[in-house]
Amino acid sequence: MSDLFGAGAPAQTGKGHRPLADRLRPTRLEDVVGQDHLTGPDGALTRMIASGSLGNIIFWGPPGTGKTTIARLLAGAADLHFEQISAIFSGVADLKKVFDAARMRLQNGTQTLLFVDEIHRFNRAQQDSFLPVVEDGTILLVGATTENPSFELNAALLSRARVLTLNRLEPDCLEALLKRAEAETGRELPVTEGARGLLVGMADGDGRAALTLAEEVFRSVKEGETLDEDGLRRIVQRRAPVYDKGQDGHYNLISALHKSVRGSDPDAALYYLARMFDAGEDPLYIGRRLVRMASEDIGLADPQALTVALAAKDAYDYLGSPEGELALAQACIYLATAPKSNAAYTAYKAALRSAKESGSLLPPKHILNAPTKLMSSEGYGEGYRYDHDEPDAFSGQDYFPETMGRKQFYRPVERGFERDIRKRLEYWSNLRRERQKKSD
Structure with a gap:
């Protein structure tokens, strides 16, 4: 399969039946376009070739950026036999044949550069099979992947190769x-x-x-x-967007959408929302993520945000496509323009951490019900003050386990509706101190 093609490479005649992409494949590393950080005068690959020592490489980048072409040029520059396989069409038996042939060549004084396209498609066991032949120098491995190698490749294989990133072409x-x-x-x-x-x-x-x-x-x-x-x-039809619902494109765009909403940029948020719609993402997945943003990044700074996000998700569920997308876009704008606070999210995480650390502490007995005589005799419910009967409907009693002491998890910010909540909590805190002094 063809890959990337250099500006300035010499034209070939009499080959009109071959695809342009193949006819224009560069014959020199410096003819590859768009990857100067690798193939330019000071590029990483240029330096490798000049040093006379190539190492194992994983090329990470989107389709059509030059991975196959560069691998071929590296083999030529280092006088290595070039062998290419695709992880999509190859299994363990195919790998064994390739490795055996590479051993035979090595015995005759020629090392093999094995280019593995879509290397992330190999499972863990198949990836492990490369380790012995990489270790003993039977092959020089050059893998290509469109997915993040950190997630898709074995740590053992990654530790033996250098990851080089190829950029999409400007x-x-x-x-x-x-x-x-x-x-x-x-x-x-x-x-x-x-x-x-x-x-x-x-x-x-x-x-x-x-x-x-x-x-x-x-x-x-x-x-x-x-x-x-x-x-x-x-x-002509445009190229389908680079997007795989289970892979990097998916996570990159949802991350960009989430951070644009969090950063109060409705225009960027709408752009990434549209990118995901255009790529065929499930709108209900986007709706669920908007609901999460409403709780995680807005919370009680605007309590209406969660209601709006849920309503948008339900609207899409009711209307379907394409009308339902507008409701999600409306919610996206609302969330991006809402006041932001992660106080509720942070409070929940802190409370969960404390709950795990403190164990099964008994709540204070005065707030526990006493449905039996035994429990009454043990002091359950004794001294409880009904808040609605107290001045300001606030008793100021302590509700934490006695051995734990008071904790503060929720710290509302001075933005949006949480500004009012903050004043209310400060008022109750002052009342609590006053009434605890009196009880003491």
Whole structure:
């Protein structure tokens, strides 16, 4: 499968049947676009090659950023045999054959660079099978993954490899690839300036997708025809957003949405909400996350926030798509613009920690009911004061276990409705001190 393609690589003729992406594959490391931190004059890979010592590598980055191409170029630069497998189509038997062949080559004086595409797809046992051949130098491992290696790869394998991150291609890099395609085909892309920008956006940072879209335009447009933006949309479909509901794309976007709401930025929050809708995320999952944000980041600074989030979730449940998404967007804006407080969240965590640490302490007997004579004789309920019969409907009694003493978990902030709660608690605290003094 083709990968990434250099601006300035020499054109090849007589290969029109091959996809543009394959025809434009770079022949030199410095021709790879968009990864200067790795392939530039001071890049990590450039330094490795110059030192004459390549190590095991895990390439982490989105599709179409050059992982396969760079692996091939590394093998050529280090005079290694290049072998490629995909974790999607390979099993233990396939790995054994690859390892056996690599041992034979090594006996003949040639080391193998084994490129493993989608290496995160291998299970733990399969990943462990690489350890002996990596340790003894039978292979030089170069793995490629679109998922976070910290979560998807064995710690033992990670400890033997260097993780290098590849970046999604910026618009100027994609534009360089389009110019390279024009030079290769001898034709200008038959689109308006606006349509050209739209095509770059459709590629979504993927160099292979940009060239595939360009090839589709070259193939579809009649001689003398120039596509505007609407015309381009009719002919090509944009690349699907990089998003896997169980993987990094999913967690990155929900994290960005949550932090934008927490940071009181409704515009950024709406943008990430729309990104998730566009990628096909389950709206009810988003609704559940909005409910969590209402409790975790707003709490009692605006008690209505939780009601709004729950109502939006129910509205989507009732209306379905596409009408229901608007209710979730409305809730998203409400939460982002609400006063923020994590006091309730922090108080709950602190109380839970204290409950686990303190064990099974008995509440003070004066607040316990005494349904039997034995319990009455033990002092259950003795001295309890009914708050509604007290001045200000407040007795000031202590309700914590006697051996524990008073604790303060909830500390309301000076924002939103919690400002009023704070004043109320301070008032009761002063009353409690006064009435405890009198009782003493």
